[in-house]
Amino acid sequence: MDVVENLETRELRYFTAVAEEAHVGRAAERLGMAQPPLSRAVARLERRLGADLFVRTPRGMTLTAAGEVLLREGRAALAQVEAAERRTRRAAEARGRAPVVLTAKAGASSELMAKLLAAYAAEPDAVEVEVVLSSPGHQALMLRDGRADVAILHRPFDDLSGFDTDELLTENQVLVLPAGHPLSTRASMSVVEATSIPDLPPPRWPHLDGTYPDGPGPELSDLTQVLQLVRLGRTAIVLPESAQVNLRDGLAVVPLTDAPRVTTVIAWPPHSTSPGVAGLVRTASRL
């Protein structure tokens, strides 16, 4: 009946590595260590939790249901620990007037962002705002692990859970396609129609890990590249209305009847005490 050891972040990092690689050897390599200590660490973790986290197969390790839970919760915990570390460092090095880090999806909501930044800069107590443009889906992660203080996110695409948010703007989505295309004269269209045009397969965006989903469409991660390909008649893309301001010649737009409305929100981590974040949010909600 000895004292129950507490979970250490090192164990969580080991566990997530093994879970992600589904292979002790590869995980060990990724962690820069040998395989046996990693095996032992995982075994000890399972013993301590009283839970089988993996089923050992001849091909490697696969997660049990409990393992899935620990992977999800553990990732959140690790992000929170990282955030604690980063925010402390930043609080220490920038005494007082620390710049606020705002992250947004590259190429989206540009006019809204411009308005927000201009309006905030005009505030009497405004602090410096560092804008970090990141690839889609990464903004929420940056907010979770402390790399950013505040983010511009889009519902229902981004995962807002766990953040405090204010809605800024809700809009419909449209299909952007080449100007000359037969369907470009349609008054409206459904999402299924829009994404199943035979000669205009929708582009594929990278997952968070950098891999691409399967499909016929082009692999892309940049909005301007996509628009160029649309102009060339190779693909068509569904975008929020406000992205129309970016459009130039050679592109046509068809409203979508049944696409989910997109809400642009400003999000920040719970319990934020940064006056800069508070000011930005206050300004944003008045736009």
Next chain:
Amino acid sequence: MDVVENLETRELRYFTAVAEEAHVGRAAERLGMAQPPLSRAVARLERRLGADLFVRTPRGMTLTAAGEVLLREGRAALAQVEAAERRTRRAAEARGRAPVVLTAKAGASSELMAKLLAAYAAEPDAVEVEVVLSSPGHQALMLRDGRADVAILHRPFDDLSGFDTDELLTENQVLVLPAGHPLSTRASMSVVEATSIPDLPPPRWPHLDGTYPDGPGPELSDLTQVLQLVRLGRTAIVLPESAQVNLRDGLAVVPLTDAPRVTTVIAWPPHSTSPGVAGLVRTASRL
């Protein structure tokens, strides 16, 4: 230029202990260890973060601004790690039909809870619901560290940040006072009036750490005790309207004109995958 060590939960626990005690010796005692290793651990943490976390005074240690940040963020991180541990254990021991733990403030929203539990139990895929009544303010903590899966909380009193929520009910607040009291015939009243009746000082509730605020009113932590004292003409209390169903003889009620409206919400941790939680929330939103 060696590799940057990562923050371990043990260090966070040490840090929070010292921060809370403002005294290395007492913190060491609380942690069941000697003082010197704790001093060293704190010093190493400060070196690694490149941040002064404490200012050493002859009387003990007090937090710097960076230290305040780490205390707040670190507590959240520790709660998240604990939650990961607990939820994994629970997922392992109860394969499949795990009971859902619902926590609520003792004595509040009783009819709403009863309706909710009855309605949910009637669902075809309902799982067992374990109800944990806890003292005010503790429900959010239990949700954060994994002791509960879902909670009934009250805005603006509970800290909802970081949770997903659904609003269930919004209501006004009323003053409950002894039936014979001169003010009991008033048609309405303001909050300042209600809380500054000379012969009926408002009761004092314990803080989360168990201590009581200063003041003339009685120290209480239980609603029925409070109502009894009201009946005896010793105090008066502000409550949501729905608490009136608990009232019996000897009590009078006066509506408050400017009290904040109280919203009862059902809250659950982000990324919850529990079907039981989903079912409860679905049921609750249909009430």
Next chain:
DNA sequence: CGCGCCCGATACCTCGTGGGTATCGCCCCA
């Protein structure tokens, strides 16, 4: 059908470091 490969697990050793005791240095207050 069995040899061999590719898994993770085990055995055993080493060394870093977390934690212990003893003591110091310092600041306040009596």
Next chain:
DNA sequence: TGGGGCGATACCCACGAGGTATCGGGCGCG
């Protein structure tokens, strides 16, 4: 000015994290 209370330092020990070598087993391939 001396004593008490505070955190820091010095020094030591032992536990455990991490290394190398090896085992055991399941599947695939010749």
